[in-house]
Amino acid sequence: MINKQNLFCWLIVLCVPLIPHIASSQVYFTNGLKIQEVTDTSAVIWTRLCKHPKPVAIWHKQKDAPFRTPIDFDNYMPVNQMDGAVEGTFGEVRITLTTQDRVTTTDWKYVSVYKDFTLMEVINGLKPNTVYHVLLEGRKKKDSVITEIKGHFKTAPSSKTIIPVGFTSSTCQYFWDYDDPIRGFKAYDAMLKLNPDFHCQTGDYVYYDKPGPLSFNIELARHKWHAINAWPSLVDFYSSIPSFLQKDDHDILKDDASPDSEPFGELTFEDALSIWHEQVPLNGKPFRTIRWGKDLEVWLVEAREFRSDNNIDDGENKSIFGKEQKAWLQASIESSDATFKILMSPTPVVGPDRVKGKNDNHSNDSYKTEGSWLRRFLSTQKNMFVVNGDRHWQYVSKDLETGLLEFSQGATSDEHAQGWNPDDYRPEHEFLRVKGGFLYVSVYREDNIPTINFRHYDVDGNVVHEKIIR
Template identity: 25%
Template structure:
């Protein structure tokens, strides 16, 4: 078959298989349509490597998830998998790992649900696809961004919904990295918002988006809201998403020490309980792999062939209090990665044989993000704003950067989001207060569909240089709506022959804003 199944052919196949699945899975005739389950929020795939990938779907009642897998969209010789159950305790979601897949191959999966109270009542099927990672060198393309449906900007159907997802889909990436703020559980929406140009933004609303999320079902509702968007569901059917999280999945600037006593929006003041509910919803409603040793773990590595390993960080789950630590020596309160995650990252970087090592970080390294914006106080990210020798959270990253240099690890690129604008930063030890590291690039992109802010100031501890930035112009204000076009994503291309890595910073209208091509360091 061809190396790339066309989008148009895929969509035709998806429609056609609505009836075709009935026969292979011994489903009933369509005359029982009124009583059959439904697939409520489309399909998703994620965490794809050379021989496996995770798929996800949700139905509307207790049901069996029926799955067929094939290497063609016609499903002429499908592999039929044993059914798994979707039950109320998981909000009728189900996901499973597809294993023993051929590498570098288009994989088509077809999903239906059989009602557990009447197994002859089976839903209309849906079809999705992804491509497995290669076992040998080939061109690789992926996208990344962050920040979906934030700052009150939801789905305005009259304005085309979340249009950035449709723009990204045109580039047919092998996968998409969602760098965090995947939902805004702390961001209630209003039905309408008056814009500066005199027009009105009209949000699609569900009950769970009218207040901050506190209950498990309210956290689940944040995800189900985003999946109402036609662009996102179409994107999910074609492009696997590799998820990580940041703060807004729980509450703004979340850490274990977050104090909600004075926040009148919350009747539940226990941030540990809110985080537990948010984490459960995150794992129920995304196609992220399950880690038996630490259920709920977000940090992980995805190997995407000989040219690329992606290392996903979690700067939320193991951090000390925001803004509390400015010590010269590392303490539990100064950590943001945590000792276990830092040790894991070092081991995996040393073990990696991929040409490029992409570190997907949910927060930037050198940009100053204040915990208290009004008073410009307290580190919420890594940088503490003093432009001096590493202190507090900077100590873990100084340790990591020194380790990378000492271990002589090359070809590391950092990708991040969080700050709601796009930029390219070059970290130059000659300009840094801490100089014991190899120079590297950090690329920032986002929001996908949220308010636009920035730019932030840079802390010079690690010597970042701004090589490009696009953010609201002076006088434009903050929290600009998606309709103003300042919505961003990044594209990364790795050439299978030269092994060069090219990063392009893009906007919602598919304009290329900035481009950097990096040559790999090759060893003997």
């Protein structure tokens, strides 16, 4: 039975896609722009052309946290009527980068339905440690109205430059666990106030295998990216903070996904991998480093594409990294002359992790051989630390055998925090908090002594823990 309130909600949903037809010749940047993979001489600009200026309004009520899944959600309703939906549209985009003494403009380039109307442009020839203002222009065709979106970023300094650096890191953000009905996620606004040099998102950016909808095909999987990227807090943050994204299981298929996983409905691992490259710009291989001046280098590892089947017996040949990445990781860390080194891992290395039902990361017994090697190796490297994603609680852990320190950011919202008893302090724990938030890492020199500071924040931007190492 349809009551008046439900009928009103359906009328809104059905009418929203029709409103912008008055200006059908116009395109919009509803999903914002991202400035990613920034180095001292290059950057990657990403955007998507959209049909409407705003996403479809949220109209479903939700269950209680954690995992505030929508109530009575119809997975088979038209995607363009789903909460947060943002339809793409054909058109062309032009990028202009401006510094104090130079203006660089690309040619107009068309976007394609086959790539979900996204555009990825690699910009080379940039100057180190330089502020660039970004202007994106979009239009339907040559004589159409032009829509604009602006942003800015600063390139990395050279590897010889001694300079302070600060970056934020976050993980695990389910669309329906938003904590601000207007802005989306409060943590993004809190991180933006810190004005970090760059941001690392360590995976579970979206959740294909959680309702609202369950992403059983390519169209539904793409919808997850459209909806979360349209939150104003994300649009504002990513248009002005250089970012580096890593994938984890929920971004690539379903819980504990590997290349051997069965399809999720009609969505295959290969399909999801193609969508990832469509929605997340890269400039080379998925394992890479961030070098930011003399004192900091960050390793971004890939934890899904090259891994063994989680369920086979542990041994020397069972790996999360794969042979090529493992060799690269060891060689590049040993050859680095950075003062501080950080492994950015989408999954835990130290833990402790839940024992029941977990078998897909280096802190689990299922990968004990490679996990033991990794902890021993990292602990032998001077000033080397781990920052991990995937866990929905914040912690600082010190491996009891090697002394390796690991910092877990926690989920992006309190509504998404769960999975550990807050009273269950283990010998490894230096800090434990089962709430949402993010991590801010700063590297600087005091009296010419290199110093690194790890600060955990809550979602409102309040410091809840700090560890300083000189």
